[in-house]
Amino acid sequence: MAGYGTDDGLxxxxxxxxxxxxxGGNITAARQxxxxxxxxxxxxxFSGRPTDGAAQDREWxxxxxxxxYGNVITPDLVPARVEYAVYEAAIAEINNPGILSxxxxxxxxxxxxxxxxLETEFFEGADAAKDAIPSITAIDGLLRPLLVPVAGYGxxxxxx
Numbered sequence: 001m002a003g004y005g006t007d008d009g010l011x012x013x014x015x016x017x018x019x020x021x022x023x024g025g026n027i028t029a030a031r032q033x034x035x036x037x038x039x040x041x042x043x044x045x046f047s048g049r050p051t052d053g054a055a056q057d058r059e060w061x062x063x064x065x066x067x068x069y070g071n072v073i074t075p076d077l078v079p080a081r082v083e084y085a086v087y088e089a090a091i092a093e094i095n096n097p098g099i100l101s102x103x104x105x106x107x108x109x110x111x112x113x114x115x116x117x118l119e120t121e122f123f124e125g126a127d128a129a130k131d132a133i134p135s136i137t138a139i140d141g142l143l144r145p146l147l148v149p150v151a152g153y154g155x156x157x158x159x160x
Contacts, residue, residue, distance in 0.1 A: 004034075010027055020095060030090040033090065034088070034090035046065065047066055060079070067079075082143070088138045
C-alpha cells in the first residue's frame with residue numbers, strides 16, 4: 001500500500017511552504033500515515049468511487065469524480081490537492097509522532113468529577129474516537145473543493 005505523492009515531493013512541499021522537517025524523521029513512513037489519515041478521515045466525502053473498486057487500497061484514483069467547480073477528474077488522476085494534503089498530514093506526524101492516530105479510551109474521558117476542592121467533568125454520549133481526530137485546517141482547505149456534502153458534517157440549515 002503506497003502512500004500518495006513521493007518523498008522528494010514531500011520535501012519540496014515543506015521547503016516551498018517554510019514548514020519544518022526535522023532531520024532523522026522517517027519521511028516514507030510519515031507519508032504513508034498521512035495517506036491513511038486523508039483516506040480515513042475524508043474518503044467517504046470524495047466524489048465518485050475508487051476506480052478499481054474493492055481491489056483498490058487507496059481512495060484515489062476515482063471514477064466519476066469532479067470538484068465543486070464542476071471540473072471532471074479523470075479516473076487515472078490523483079489530484080495535486082490530495083498529495084498536498086497528505087504532505088501536510090505527514091509533516092504534522094513527523095513533528096508530533098502519533099498525532100494522526102490517537103488512541104482513545106472512552107471510559108477515561110473526563111467531563112466533571114469533584115473531589116474536595118478539585119473538580120473534573122466527564123463527557124457523556126460524545127463520540128470519543130471522532131472527537132479525537134485532529135483537525136488540521138490546512139488539510140481541510142486543500143481538500144474542500146474535492147469533497148461532497150455528507151450528513152453530519154459541516155453546518156446544518158433548518159428550514160421551517
